Amino acid sequence: MSRFADRTGPIRLGMVGGGQDAMIGSIHRIAARLDGHYHLVAGALSSTEDKARASAEAIGLPRDRTYTDYVEMAKREARLKDGIEAVAVVVPNHMHLPVAREFLKRGIHVICDKPLTGTLADAKKLAKAAEQSDAQFILTHNYTGYPLVREAQARVARGDLGDIRVVQVEYAQDWLAEVPAPDNKQAAWRTDPERSGAGGATGDIGTHAFNLLRFVTGLVPTALAADLQAFVPGRALDDNAHVMLRFDGGARGMLWCSQVAAGKENALTLRVFGTKAGLEWRQEESNRLLVTPLGGATEIVTRASAATSDGSRRLTRTPPGHPEGFLEAFANIYGEAAQAIRAARTGASVPEGVTFPTIADGVEGVSFVDACVRSSKRDAAWVKP
Amino acid sequence: MSRFADRTGPIRLGMVGGGQDAMIGSIHRIAARLDGHYHLVAGALSSTEDKARASAEAIGLPRDRTYTDYVEMAKREARLKDGIEAVAVVVPNHMHLPVAREFLKRGIHVICDKPLTGTLADAKKLAKAAEQSDAQFILTHNYTGYPLVREAQARVARGDLGDIRVVQVEYAQDWLAEVPAPDNKQAAWRTDPERSGAGGATGDIGTHAFNLLRFVTGLVPTALAADLQAFVPGRALDDNAHVMLRFDGGARGMLWCSQVAAGKENALTLRVFGTKAGLEWRQEESNRLLVTPLGGATEIVTRASAATSDGSRRLTRTPPGHPEGFLEAFANIYGEAAQAIRAARTGASVPEGVTFPTIADGVEGVSFVDACVRSSKRDAAWVKP
Amino acid sequence: MSRFADRTGPIRLGMVGGGQDAMIGSIHRIAARLDGHYHLVAGALSSTEDKARASAEAIGLPRDRTYTDYVEMAKREARLKDGIEAVAVVVPNHMHLPVAREFLKRGIHVICDKPLTGTLADAKKLAKAAEQSDAQFILTHNYTGYPLVREAQARVARGDLGDIRVVQVEYAQDWLAEVPAPDNKQAAWRTDPERSGAGGATGDIGTHAFNLLRFVTGLVPTALAADLQAFVPGRALDDNAHVMLRFDGGARGMLWCSQVAAGKENALTLRVFGTKAGLEWRQEESNRLLVTPLGGATEIVTRASAATSDGSRRLTRTPPGHPEGFLEAFANIYGEAAQAIRAARTGASVPEGVTFPTIADGVEGVSFVDACVRSSKRDAAWVKP
């Protein structure tokens, strides 16, 4: 039985990381707020006292729920009668393990940014911690929250595409095409092996692309061959990766991720080709899914339209034609998580149909990065991810 | 001096209308919540007691702040120490005047859905009420909240287009292409002259199109000629309107709105052509603005990109390439309103640069509908809007 | 019985107009050549001797079939044993009547550029001449030669759209947005009432838009209200026109044509909305037709694909995905004409299914321009076209 009396009210949420200047923290806060499932009530937004305080004040956190030390936060919040039920972990990758573990071991649900960790060793430790905890672990592979990604998944699952033969997935950006300005904190930690881990672009966006293809197709990769590059002078981590993939059952795929693709903003695209049909989805035009039955005309399936399935429509808020986007998809992950967390209040299991990325997806993602790095070091030899 | 001690905290918000089944109420609630500027603390979500109570409960309103009578709500909230500072009015058009007036006269800010009212007489009364009140009046012509609509406005304002010659604006839907199902409440009141007012499509979406062209171009219409139709058998209000426009200074325009355009969801499109350049913006692809200097290549200006101006970027939350949409634009109106409302707490004026549609835009919109109806009755004669 | 022994060989073609610097002449020549249906063997490419000779030489016309005087050409070619069977008339509008008449009265088929004539009086005279001649009269409203325009027509005809309610058609360009350079011959005659006739943009491109809507929908206009402008200082003819249309049976439409729409190249777009479905076709993306059944997903019907009907596929040369364009569509008109002309060799009638714009379409087009001008002069009053 849970310590929480109020079973239906908003979930009391804490946050570690996400202080001023941190883009992803503000994204998580909006996602948590959008549907009213959460109240952000505590935070260790920075390990620097001044910044922690200023950041907390700026977003209206009460002073007595403002921390600089996430261990102290975990301990105290776990004791408080109205302590947080869940925590959003939005620190650089290398801190995911230590931070998440503190909360998991106290039964506080963890909503963690991706990739799961910087190294595979850490990922496995975190998986163990999650396994030993009663708390939920939600990984914000947010693109799986897009209604039309759900639609794509549903259509593959019900056999519309037949047997999948080829999957092409890519995530291209250009924001790291040059040596970043010294004050660009986003760039700083992402290009630093100490904080980012073994992967650069592979870790930051390759894992998203990989997760997306895994989510939609369900295909299990058996081998990959990766050619990683660091184009920008002085860069220690990959900023471009070409990956060939082989899947159980014979399907093949290609994954390209790049942070030096001049002209690309957040061009995440998935294309799946089966024996009966093909489909295509682009994040930058997220309200349309293209589906073509072999020999037929391409259909533009729009979000929330009558052509979509229940599981897809369930995750929309506005009528078709009124675009939803990145934040709504992110909020869908928070919304799905909320259902699991609320169920946990009464010891119930996660309601049927509720779906979100978990620790297992996280381990897979870090394994993917690890395999890319191993393969690339061996001149793009095939390795098992 | 305001009665509000807390000058920086969230604004206490009430809502009239927006009970279960009401699409627009939930949109307003998300918009209010998204950036954390408001707390919804009271509501008369329905005039039916059971429904009011159930609706309030579903969204977590405290029972003692749940009303069935908006007059009672206005009276009581005005007296409460922590009473609402602002109210969202999301009832059918014919109720905008009586509801808004009750709150305005008690100094409570009004955030009102469009069109302002069902009739021009009502619009003028409401304008008077707004004028006599110290409270702000914000009309949710939400499309002006899109960052790239602001960008378009900024570019026109700074002369990038030269002198405007032609404006083409349209808003096409198909959801009223057939006789609606009896339980479709959205459709029911919108097609009922008693509740919707003089305009059907003209009132519901034509006013949006008109407001959008007014906002972006600043052009003042001197005459319009309108041909209104009700295509669906038995329909009492227009469901399609063709309008020709003449503007002060010689520019010409066309406005088309339709709710019977098979295949269209929420296809709001604005195109402006000047002596130096042209631009185009489509709500359904809201993250891109097309701008073509005469004789040059079309530029795809993306939301939040370096090519956008400060006033546009100020209203974005995510990096370029991560689509924002309808709800974010709606939230921008609420966000701009919040700045005005917070300023009012200390008696300050609205901060410079803060922009939202006001009572004047509302009167203009209803005048537009009124002119369309008058013109159409006279076989599309030119009338002054 | 025809004077032509060879019944299957290429058609001997002459050309009047189309000398050096004349864009449209070269288009007609390519269209005639593309499918091998015609041999260009004679021409009065210019009324200036030097230019006529130089132009003829540049395209390989034999010297003894080079003329400066179209009357002489008509007389002589009619007498020659291997004289031309058809003539392409690509002179400015005001010359269509005198030129075409000379050939028609000698039984030589006429392939004439649009608009039919500069004035309605001329159009009627030419219609009479065509009526009195055994020769075919083909008007190059070339957009009806696009395979997917044929597809659109076929779908409307077989009832896929149900009853048509609304038609939106537009043709926007910007090449006349400024005072043209003095040596721009294309612009010179098109903006000159003496040579172009009563219409500027209405005549040059408005007739195309009008013809396209007539061809696809079959709707018969009963009234139009037009607001014409000449935006460019000193311009004697309209360069922008807004037109509202009413059709027999109750459908309504809007037509916009402009030659001052900064950023538009040849943006001809047709949208048709019926009780059962809507469709959209854009010349600039001519290999796709969008069709949306009410309540269903939009289908992208591609040229030559299995989803197209026989009458559409018959007019394609390359597999789907290999774009065809303007010249192929133009060549389709020449190809359809060739079938009629070849049939005429043996006195047969035009083969079933062969379709091209005729003198009747030409008269309709000039009537449309005439009606626009009349309406605009009366402040956009409704007039019968």
Place this chain on the structure above:
Amino acid sequence: MSRFADRTGPIRLGMVGGGQDAMIGSIHRIAARLDGHYHLVAGALSSTEDKARASAEAIGLPRDRTYTDYVEMAKREARLKDGIEAVAVVVPNHMHLPVAREFLKRGIHVICDKPLTGTLADAKKLAKAAEQSDAQFILTHNYTGYPLVREAQARVARGDLGDIRVVQVEYAQDWLAEVPAPDNKQAAWRTDPERSGAGGATGDIGTHAFNLLRFVTGLVPTALAADLQAFVPGRALDDNAHVMLRFDGGARGMLWCSQVAAGKENALTLRVFGTKAGLEWRQEESNRLLVTPLGGATEIVTRASAATSDGSRRLTRTPPGHPEGFLEAFANIYGEAAQAIRAARTGASVPEGVTFPTIADGVEGVSFVDACVRSSKRDAAWVKP
């Protein structure tokens, strides 16, 4: 000195292959005809007498210039006073060598379809034959004939993109996604190793993609790793290929070609990313080239527009906005070839700026296929192309 008296008239052209049912033959004929540079006067359209005769008749070839044996044709045409100056070779791949050689050795120019040959050994023999001949050898890698491909090439060449880092090229179709019908001759020879050669999709379309990237970027590949599949049961040649590429200077690339990509027609796409800008061109939307300077807005460069360079505009026939397509691009190769052939009439060299794919490109293409097959057999090991 050439045997041809007429130095400016159309080039007398022969054709080997391209009988009835052969798609590519008719494409070549249109390409040859479109600009009037050639007269098709002789042909061995089939090796079957009846079919050769019927095919020749259908396209109006004189009976005495109709052959069934290409050797006889080469011999006789070389002797004729008005014999062919050039021959289009449009037979299956394995016949390119024997056919082309016969004409080359008699000084008759060869316009040959791609890939150059079925095997690398044959390619080298043909290269030798071409080297030993005075005649021109033109390979119809037709996509390099697109004006905006030329534009892309020009922009890369003048440094607009800076140093190229990444190239993504793909050519996806679905017409071989199933076992073809027995009477599908196009499919029959292309899936038959005897006639097609070592490559299936790699030879048929992979060579186009490879040539396109070579043409635009000028990058020299140093190694490739290829994973080839034959998805359709019973297929002897690859129908899908994933290829990673490394280039001299450090750039990297990916090439994907597929003939089983459900929903794709002729989706040839090239994307190039450099240190200063990126560009993208899609055959299916061939009238637009997207160019994005790093940090700037994407420009839509349209065919024939003022934004294009002379070398690109030189290869267009219609104003911007009037789409040109596949046939026009193909005709551009024929047009460039015509300039070289006409120059050869007088012993002049190919005029400056005239560009077409040559025997060297052909050998490169077959080397590419050969390398793909070798690499794939060694489990996608890196090999030198």
